[in-house]
Amino acid sequence: MRAAKLILILLCTWCFATLSYADPVADPLPSWNVGPTKTSIIDFVHAVTDEASPSYVQPSDRIATFDNDGTLWVEYPMYTQFIFALQRVKELAPQHPEWKDKPPFSAIISGDKSAMEKMTMHDVEQLLAVTHSGMSVEEFQKILINWLVAAKDPHFNRLYTQLVYQPMLEVMSYLRKNNFKIYIVTGGGQDFVRAYAQPTYGVAPEEVVGSTEKTKYGYANGVPTLTKLPEVLFIDDHAGKPEAINLFIGKKPIIAFGNSDGDQQMLEWTQSNSGKATLMLLVHHDDAAREFSYGPKSKVGTFSDALMQEAVQKKWHVISMKDDWKVIFPVVSIASQDQGK
Amino acid sequence: MRAAKLILILLCTWCFATLSYADPVADPLPSWNVGPTKTSIIDFVHAVTDEASPSYVQPSDRIATFDNDGTLWVEYPMYTQFIFALQRVKELAPQHPEWKDKPPFSAIISGDKSAMEKMTMHDVEQLLAVTHSGMSVEEFQKILINWLVAAKDPHFNRLYTQLVYQPMLEVMSYLRKNNFKIYIVTGGGQDFVRAYAQPTYGVAPEEVVGSTEKTKYGYANGVPTLTKLPEVLFIDDHAGKPEAINLFIGKKPIIAFGNSDGDQQMLEWTQSNSGKATLMLLVHHDDAAREFSYGPKSKVGTFSDALMQEAVQKKWHVISMKDDWKVIFPVVSIASQDQGK
Numbered sequence: 001m002r003a004a005k006l007i008l009i010l011l012c013t014w015c016f017a018t019l020s021y022a023d024p025v026a027d028p029l030p031s032w033n034v035g036p037t038k039t040s041i042i043d044f045v046h047a048v049t050d051e052a053s054p055s056y057v058q059p060s061d062r063i064a065t066f067d068n069d070g071t072l073w074v075e076y077p078m079y080t081q082f083i084f085a086l087q088r089v090k091e092l093a094p095q096h097p098e099w100k101d102k103p104p105f106s107a108i109i110s111g112d113k114s115a116m117e118k119m120t121m122h123d124v125e126q127l128l129a130v131t132h133s134g135m136s137v138e139e140f141q142k143i144l145i146n147w148l149v150a151a152k153d154p155h156f157n158r159l160y161t162q163l164v165y166q167p168m169l170e171v172m173s174y175l176r177k178n179n180f181k182i183y184i185v186t187g188g189g190q191d192f193v194r195a196y197a198q199p200t201y202g203v204a205p206e207e208v209v210g211s212t213e214k215t216k217y218g219y220a221n222g223v224p225t226l227t228k229l230p231e232v233l234f235i236d237d238h239a240g241k242p243e244a245i246n247l248f249i250g251k252k253p254i255i256a257f258g259n260s261d262g263d264q265q266m267l268e269w270t271q272s273n274s275g276k277a278t279l280m281l282l283v284h285h286d287d288a289a290r291e292f293s294y295g296p297k298s299k300v301g302t303f304s305d306a307l308m309q310e311a312v313q314k315k316w317h318v319i320s321m322k323d324d325w326k327v328i329f330p331v332v333s334i335a336s337q338d339q340g341k
Numbered sequence: 342m343r344a345a346k347l348i349l350i351l352l353c354t355w356c357f358a359t360l361s362y363a364d365p366v367a368d369p370l371p372s373w374n375v376g377p378t379k380t381s382i383i384d385f386v387h388a389v390t391d392e393a394s395p396s397y398v399q400p401s402d403r404i405a406t407f408d409n410d411g412t413l414w415v416e417y418p419m420y421t422q423f424i425f426a427l428q429r430v431k432e433l434a435p436q437h438p439e440w441k442d443k444p445p446f447s448a449i450i451s452g453d454k455s456a457m458e459k460m461t462m463h464d465v466e467q468l469l470a471v472t473h474s475g476m477s478v479e480e481f482q483k484i485l486i487n488w489l490v491a492a493k494d495p496h497f498n499r500l501y502t503q504l505v506y507q508p509m510l511e512v513m514s515y516l517r518k519n520n521f522k523i524y525i526v527t528g529g530g531q532d533f534v535r536a537y538a539q540p541t542y543g544v545a546p547e548e549v550v551g552s553t554e555k556t557k558y559g560y561a562n563g564v565p566t567l568t569k570l571p572e573v574l575f576i577d578d579h580a581g582k583p584e585a586i587n588l589f590i591g592k593k594p595i596i597a598f599g600n601s602d603g604d605q606q607m608l609e610w611t612q613s614n615s616g617k618a619t620l621m622l623l624v625h626h627d628d629a630a631r632e633f634s635y636g637p638k639s640k641v642g643t644f645s646d647a648l649m650q651e652a653v654q655k656k657w658h659v660i661s662m663k664d665d666w667k668v669i670f671p672v673v674s675i676a677s678q679d680q681g682k
Contacts, residue, residue, distance in 0.1 A: 060545060137587055181547075194591050204401060205591025206522075215587060217580035217606055224606070224613040226587050233575070233588075239558035246478055246556060246567050247574075248589065250535050250546025265558055265565070272565045 028174040030326075031167040037281070037317050037324045041171065044279040048254060049178050055277035059179040063253040065245060065266060066172070068186035068193055068210075070259040070301040071283050072201065074153065074163040076292045077300060081192045083160075084147055088131040096130075105130075129230035132189065133213060137226045144195035158332065161200050165283075166330045168257070172201060175255070183253075185245060186210040187237030187262050191228075209248045211236045237262045242269035252276075259283040260301040267316055280316040282307070287321040290328045369515040371667075372508040378622070378658050378665045382512065385620040389595060390519050396618035400520040404594040406586060406607060407513070409527035409534055409551075411600040411642040412624050413542065415494065415504040417633045418641060422533045424501075425488055429472040437471075446471075470571035473530065474554060478567045485536035499673065502541050506624075507671045509598070513542060516596070524594075526586060527551040528578030528603050532569075550589045552577045578603045583610035593617075600624040601642040608657055621657040623648070628662040631669045 028045075032038040047055040048062065069075035089099070089108045099105035104123035107115035132140070152159055172182055184203055186193050190210030197203040212233045215226045236244040242265050245253065252273035256266050259282055267280040284303060285294050295303040311318055321328065369386075373379040388396040389403065410416035430440070430449045440446035445464035448456035473481070493500055513523055525544055527534050531551030538544040553574045556567040577585045583606050586594065593614035597607050600623055608621040625644060626635050636644040652659055662669065 190588075190591075206589065208591070212588060215584050217583050217610075224583065224609045226583060226610075242558050242565065242567060243556050247531075247553060248547065250531075250549070268565045269558075269567075 028177070029167065029170045031170055033324055033326055035324060037319050040279065040317050041174075041281075044255065044277065045174065045178050048277055057254055057276055060181075061251060061254065061276070062175075062178070062180040063249060063251050064172075064175050064180045064182045064255045065185045065253040065257070065270070066168070066182065067258040067260070067263045067266070068184050069188055070285065071257050071263070072164055072168050072184070073160070074156070074291065075301050076285065076294055076298070079188065079300060080153075080160045081188050084144070084151070084192070085127050085131045087147070087151065088143070089127060092130065125230075132191075133228040133230040135228060136220070137191070137215060137228060140191055140228055141195055144192060148196050156329075158329070161196050162332050163329060164200055165325070166327050167325045168283075169201070169330065171257070172203075176202070180255070182207060183245075183249060184208045184210070185236065185241055185266060187235070187240075189213075190236070209236060209244050211240075239265050241266035245269060253278075255279045255281075257281050257283065259285070259303065261304050261307050262302075264307055264310065268314075271314060271316075280311075280314070281319055282311055282316060283319045283321065285321060287325075287328070289322075291321060369518070370508065370511045372511055374665055374667055376665060378660050381620065381658050382515075382622075385596065385618065386515065386519050389618055398595055398617055401522075402592060402595065402617070403516075403519070403521040404524065404590060404592050405513075405516050405521045405596045406524045406526045406594040406598070406611070407509070408599040408601070408604045408607070409525050410529055411626065412598050412604070413505055413509050413525070414501070415497070415632065416642050417626065417635055417639070420529065420641065421494075421501045422529050425485070425492070425533070426468050426472045428488070428492065429484070430468060433471065466571075473532075474569040474571040476569060477561070478532070478556060478569060481532055481569055482536055485533060489537050497670075499670070502537050503673050504670060505541060506666070507668050508666045509624075510542070510671065512598070513544075517543070521596070523548060524586075524590060525549045525551070526577065526582055526607060528576070528581075530554075531577070550577060550585050552581075580606050582607035586610060594619075596620045596622075598622045598624065600626070600644065602645050602648050603643075605648055605651065609655075612655060612657075621652075621655070622660055623652055623657060624660045624662065626662060628666075628669070630663075632662060 029038055029041065047053045048057040050056060066072055069079055073080070086108055089105055093099055093105070093109050096105070099109060103115070104119050104126060106112075107119075135143070148161055149159075153163055156163060175182060182203060184193055184197060184201070184207065186209070188210055190208055190212045193210050194205045194208045197208050198205065214229045214231045214233045216229055218225055218227060234240065234244065238261070241263065245266065253266075253270045254273055254276050255278065256263075256270040258264075258267055263282065267282070270280055271278050282303070285292055285301065287293060294301065296305050308318070310316070319325075370379055370382065388394045389398040391397060407413055410420055414421070427449050430446055434440055434446070434450050437446070440450060444456070445460050445467060447453075448460075449468075476484070489502055490500075494504055497504060516523060523544060525534055525538060525542070525548065527550070529551055531549055531553045534551050535546045535549045538549050539546065555570045555572045555574045557570055559566055559568060575581065575585065575588075579602070582604065586607065594607075594611045595614055595617050596619065597604070597611040599605075599608055604623065608623070611621055612619050623644070626633050626642065628634060635642065637646050649659070651657070660666075
């Protein structure tokens, strides 16, 4: 009898621990204000993970896709990857004295903002060619990591990797705990995002889908090498997003987060996941006090009136940074803020 | 004291169960004959999964890549996907009366083997265009699944999906149990392999990397649709394999299986995974009695003398189907064999 009692005690302890873990009182999204957006996320996760629910989705089909720039981290007033390219041109300039008189490099080196604002698509391609190709894939990762550990945003005086949105980190963590498979689907460079996605978001390289250049396999002193070429393979933006999701994942998402016109087709593709419950959300940058307020007229992260209309019509959720988020960025120690340039 | 004794008994029972589970007597590769190849696989898995081993690799870096045709299933005398394309042309012929007099379709419809053997690359492209594009990605999956559940190989009188190699299924299962992430990296069509990889190999769509065509996003009656285009995006063969591994996975494998010259660069790329223990293996089709014997002179699955020399020089393991494998194919019930055409 004493043995039976002991087993019962052990069992009860285990049950209690398990129940506490699943306690609904423990808020999975503490940085979100109570409201319809937060509720929609939590209700959705409950519905697709509860085996008794008619909306139950098996774990292998719980695909979540997140845009990156403006959805997971700051993109305004300039995409971080573009800032990297500009700074990289300056770093490389001493090895290229000919750039001093050659646009678009000359404008960057001299800091001629008015000339920089007039850059054409061809100019941008030239910048990307000299900063994003010609080296091995490993060398490029090293260059990026070296830059990312030190480069600071002048407006917030924070490392760029500290300008991620705390409420979105919580959503990713919450989905992960509920056996969702999380992908970043970004118009930005796949290699660029892979350089920091694992430590910053907990997203592995194979879960980052982005715009890519071609590579070329060869040998350097007999050692196999992949060299980055200045040729686009794939632009993962607008219609390119569902195309890339099909290419890389081969399944439709059930939940997708975006913030701009470039995410429209990804959200449509998610909603077309026939027979499954789906949730589509758009981060709206309406918080001039804590971040930025921009929308239809912004060149970066354009959130057009047409997208807003489609969101309303199709019952996509528009996340108000001002109203839905208690905090914007994670708390970081002064020490880590000081490690930047 | 009695309680302490009980806990000890429970603990010992648990320990015993755990030890039994890890008992080396339980053979993870029962269809492999005892020999250096089998030993190399088991020793490698032990070395990279034992935290006390200097070769320990954390689970997130345990990437395994498998070629498909000739490595996981039969490819001889003709790739299964090509057989699908030929049969599909015949199926579609009634809707295309003009094909009767138009090469290469006319040769297929009339069964003119001598004309079929003279097909050029341009002919093959035409075949792929009419059989692999023009439909939505979902429609193509349905066409493939309908074909795969019924199409039989005439030589073995088995469904093609039953012509997978039992010893390789065991390797995949063994690696999976040891927290490896398994990818198929195939020169064949990504969509084709995705149509049967999950039920046949337990490999999910997002774990199949193959040759791909472009798709185009659009709307059919307002419903988002991805249409397959007759334009190649990527050929995942030879140098394309490490390029695709970098593109899709972003990490180097630690173990790779191939069987032909098309896998050379994938194995080289795996071996170049610096600082990590790696294992490279090539299936050699040397079993004329139970499957086929072919090698340097075969157009399909060419295993050149140069590849054999490189394998010897770089200590890659050559798997002899004749000597290393007890059985070739899984045991299948007569009922399932009879479900074919």
